[in-house]
Amino acid sequence: MQTTRRTALRAGLVAGSAALVPGAVLLDQRPSAALDQRPSAAAVIPASNPFTLGVASGDPAPDGFVIWTRLALEPLAADGLGGMPSSTYVVNWQVASDEGFADVVRAGATKADPAWAHSVHVEVAGLEPGREYWYRFRLGRHLSRSGRALTTPALGSSPSSLHMAFASCSNYPAGLFTAYKELAEERPDLVLHLGDYQYEGGGTGIGRTHAGPETKTLAGYRQRHAQYKTDLDLQEAHAVAPWLVVWDDHEVDNNYADDIASRPVEQPGFLERRAAAYRAYYENMPLRRRSVPAGPDLDLYRRVAWGNLANLHMLDTRQYRSDQACGDGYKSCPAADDPARSLPGMEQEQWLLDGFRSSQARWDILGQQVFFGRRDNDPTAKTTVSMDAWDGYGASRRRITQGWIDAGVRNPVVLTGDVHAHWASDVYLDWDAIDPSRPVGAELVTSSITSGGNGYDEADGRHPWADWNPNLRFWTNLRGYVSTTITPTEMTARFRCVPFVTTPGAEAFTRATFVIEDGVPGLQEVQAAPRPERMSSRTDAQKIADTIRAETHGD
Template identity: 75%
Template sequence: MTTTTRTSSRRSVLRAGVVAAAGAASAGLVVADARPSAAAVPPRSNPFLLGVASGDPTPDGFVLWTRLALDPLAPDGLGGMPTSTYGVVWQVATDERFADVVKAGVATADPAWAHSAHVEVRGLQPGREYFYRFRLGRHLSAPGRAVTAPAAGTLPSALQMAFVSCSNLPAGYFTAYGALAAERPDVVLHLGDYQYEGGGDGVGRHHAGPETTTLAGYRQRYAQYKTDPDLQAAHAAAPWLAVWDDHEVDNNYADDVPERAADAPTFLQRRAAAYRAYYENMPLRRSSLPQGPDLQLYRRVAFGDLATFHMLDTRQYRDDQACGDGYKDCPDAADPARSLPGAAQEAWLLDGFRRSRARWDLLGQQVFFGRRDRDASEEATVVSMDAWDGYPASRRRVTQGWVDAGVRNPVVLTGDVHAHWASDLYLDYDEPGEVVGSELITSSITSGGDGYDEADGTHPWAEWNPNLRFWTNLRGYVSTTVTPTELTARYRCVPYVSSPGAEAFTRATFVLDDGERGLRQTQDAPQRSATLRAAGRTDAQKIADTLRSETGGDAS
């Protein structure tokens, strides 16, 4: 990324123009459960081709989502739907046959919002499994499963949680989503790169349309991803807590600074289109309704006194990457004024630490939190300017915040880097002292393509980065069980994504014990096939593969 000089006046003028342009559409949103002003004739064919989803559970409800489409890949992004506004019936039941419907209503699917429907269901029982579906005319959607959060002040015996990241459709098949769906967890965290903005072909699959820069393009891209059966199954299996990273908009963007300096004059317009499409396609509450190029995404979700999820947005408010981005030894990155989440979100997070009474405080966020120095020498520290390594003062403030607040069990959950990692965390990585927390990093669903494995689960960087405990370059997700006494993380992998049908397996298992700092490994899966081995790869090749997988291109 080219570093671009920004001023508050430039940002304010651009943002004001984009907000004004989007104002009419935002003001015209018909909220969920409101009936349309005029009856519309239901379409003759099934309009539920994009599936269903739920999200952001509370003790008395959750968000339900669907989006109507007859031709998902229509270039105008409107899914082949007429310009009519539809009233979509929704139902919530206690059983999969819908014999006991406990809540029902009508949600509005407005063409101004790509015929998406968001329903904020309330009045349900805490800590309970429910099933939901939508109906339009004679057409029924596939059913979905959702779980309400436990009641405030209670300590449930267990929470089943999985987290995922980085699903690039041309890079392979979404087999890992299907394996996750089969687990039927209580909640799924999606930590960014739900879709990729680029065009082009891949392994058996290709993006419809060119690189996404317009509202029509982003809408079409989301619709294409949502036709994938494994992704639909993962959405239907459990409520999601979704946050974005960069590829939902533009690779490695930072606030109002795009990857390419030439795109800067129109970037906020592009960001407004991307944010609007993200809202239209995710099970988000009205509190996340976009306002031009702005969307409130960071939020807290509690599961009784067992766990609090602090869901972060590390793109919308960050200072630009230092030294032109990439892996650098960059003294400018250490400027204490620089922040990755932005000053306001940092303050919100630290306040959340001080107020927390949860057994486990879990930070759902996007980019690597602990150090990954790729230079073995003591003369230089070569780290990613796009990750928390590029904002060390900001990282120190957040880490010191949970230490000072006496957070009982701080755990950072991360995506972005297209490989499984496990890392302990320190206050000072130059002089590591006691471990003050741990980080669990999920691999990608497909980004990076078919991966490879090492029998000992060790990356070459671990030799001089003592926090790095485990690594594999296979694709997959992380499945966890959270109890009052421990958090168990299973690193789930698939041996390939270049064709469908791979069997998922657990590559490694780590445990965090209540009140103890540091990861405890309990299981290593044996090699399933010689094809998983990094046969003959030198350390230099492994490092290059790591960088190439993360960047999606050359590792130079």
Template identity: 70%
Template sequence: MVISSSRRTLLHAGAVAAVGVATTTRVVADARPSAAAVTPRTDPFTLGVASGDPSADGFVIWTRLALDPLAADGRGGMPDRTYRVPWQVATDEAFTDVVRAGAATADPAWGHSVHVEVGGLRPGREYHYRFRLGSHRSAVGRAVTTPARGETPSALTMAFASCSNFPAGLFTAYGHLADERPDVVLHLGDYMYEGAGSGVGRAHLGPETTTLAGYRQRYGQYKTDPDLQAAHAAAPWLVVWDDHEVDNNYADDVPERAADAPTFLQRRTAAYKAYYENMPLRRSSVPSGPDLQLYRRVHYGDLATFHMLDTRQYRSDQACGDGYKDCPDAADPSRSLPGAEQERWLQDGFGSSTARWDLLGQQVFFGRRDRDESEEATTVSMDAWDGYPASRRRVTDAWVDAGVRNPVVLTGDVHAHWASDLFEDYDEPGAVVGSELVTSSITSGGDGYDEPTGEHPWADWNPNLRFWTNLRGYVSTTITPDRLEARFRCVPYVATPGAEVFTRATFVLDDGQRGLRQVEDAPLPSTQRGATPRTDAEKIADTLRSELHGSE
């Protein structure tokens, strides 16, 4: 389903997006007096546009009205009134062939966000969409419907990304991702960061986010970034969160700091509401207090099924006080990372799958990363699947027992590119039963570095670990009936503008074959050549520092 296009969808000068409440595809009449309010004199589309959750007959289109997107009260400088926002979907960027149109209500109760579930479209097609308020027009976005069930397209282009920390660097990688114009983008968590602080010429506005106003302002700040806007406008997104959309390393109703426990569900309620307001999600994900239904399945015909997981909202608390530990208590079979109900949902999905490729879009490292080379101890991250080994084994056994044709885990969180094979038992590795592709961060961790070997020192005693680089970037894939090709895309720096993107390594998975096959190993960029080589101890320290200080 590779769809060619001349170039990136251009943002209109000065345009930024707006967000709204879930509506249908017909015109929505609003009889309230405020619905006919005077059109704002300045552009309300300062936060860009987005599409998401595609299906064979449509997708969600999103915007959020904000005259002052950085307003500390989180209201985006908008009056306390509703607005009627017309929208259009066309087959061409010039909108000479409009195939769907209507109007949605932007309500202040939902941050003046707009979510339209567009239907009645043709499967496997490219469309363009836009919004209007009075004389103001939004940027034009591009969306793509999925092929119908029973169809197997020749190819699907998919990119996935994670971890964009605003003060840590520029979102250059998002701009390069937008240029690729894939059929779909997966964002695997840490879309924004909750903490206060500053970095390389950029700083978070306001204190650590704990209130609805604070979360809304933080999303407003992120969404004013032109590269992020371009990435949203270029393709439909499938989004799932990790921890920083709420609180570092939280687990279900347990916050990072014990002192925050009495009010944590209030904070989670605010965070989940702001997340929905700012993401292209369907009505099925409208939050109810501190709960939001996020895990879901999206089918690309019979070529691929995406199982999008939520590994934060239902998980058991981290064992042994979090961090890297040798913790026998973590192996308790009653503990679960996705929660028992989501584990059963995933097992049912594997059992009924007819897809050529089953892909798990999820947040934290799935395979083992043991930092202790001795045989006497296993020191692993309590926040990743390593901290929930029984849960990981149940999920792995589920796809093995169901005979899933090509299982692939897609991961974010760890601020580095990794390629990893997967086993049922990491203590006694046998045959490879699946593979994991891990994307680096967009900026988190700041300017990265590379090594000619593409190996982390832990790979010496972790046979599943096949590749690693500490450069920033994203993963770009092409999925066909015969193979999945994954290109680890990197930028050499994020502290200053102008970084070019390059492919550091390419791995292939062949249909019906277990295990990754490397087909390309790109040279280091010129900015990395001649750099002082980092010792193994420095590489390990960088990994642990990133995790232990909550930047994952």
């Protein structure tokens, strides 16, 4: 394979950049290094608590995980630096085997550098596989809240279950992050965030307003991330479990493709904008040093194993994609099936196919961003589909699907965000001649946390497109997330919903439950709950318009 700039980035970034990265300097990892045994720094310690953005963990492994925080005295400061002095601080950290920190098993200190917006990334190692830990940080007399993290089961082991939740699309002005709070109360083992963690636009919604204008600069993206992190419900979700994060488009710019802006007028300087967005994303997420950005590039796709139970293949479908065919939106476009075009990029496609071939897992799960299955919005013979989703990259989708068939992947499941509605879909190899009795996989799509505002629902759980798209098994436009339980014999998916997001007090409920049985491709619905009485409905035309608007315009 030809060596590209991105190939070199994946191969050599970690070794060459550790000294530049917050969290790269670990002054101590001994269990006896207590929080009060080391001075925080020569710099003057702030009088008020700088841990206003909470804590997070991520990218778990059998021997450890990343723990994250960021110092900010004034999170909404326009310069994006959180009101912090231009000093480098030394932040102490602890990891304990118990919630009360009576048994500290790892501890140390690391630098919070103003060049990286005083973010802290510590790659904790030397822990036991398959168990819970708790962590916290200190700066001077200021102590952060604690967080809960888990290591993955040992490689080759056979864990009995994985409780995993996944979410997407949290637009701050569009509503309250109640669904994050409800997710946190489940205490899952792992959370997957599938993109649109933040939104780049300006604007006011239900009484919550984005600080600053549309994000185009490093200061703007840093400020926007900080604003989102001030939300206490989001802080709870981060603190309850390790996260695996991947982005979609709104972390940079709506519907961008690789180095191409969504609007031609914004093309000049777009790579500089992308570089700023990627840097701020790294600074504010619990990512390992392998993901330190190099200009406009950030190495994000990766694979995490949960013993032999599940492989989690986390994809990046924005950074390397071919431009959308025939422009954007819903269209009939023969160029969409050009085999030279790829949604994840050819290099990432090959990485994924290699992962299928080497997999020994019971479940192979793709954590990715845009709708994988067919959604034709035209009931006539003419096919009209989204150019921004896998429908707009037909040959790429077929290579991936054929790849898991050829590799004998036992249970392929695609997880999806982006579309602001819950969907359940069977996956087929030949989308032009669907045989409903022969699915080759399943797709679970999470609704948004808030994007689209208060949702709506129908008692039958059907979108009008399902009448001519037999793969579409379930739909609701309520906000929420998906909670799953994965065992050796089945994967159970509960579509969790909140009835409203514009006022406090919503409680999550399970709108529908589907099961995927081991070795049996496709979805089996086991429960469909009635919609809440206070929910309104829409006409078929309104449902279609809402669906298209959410994806084309990035609501």
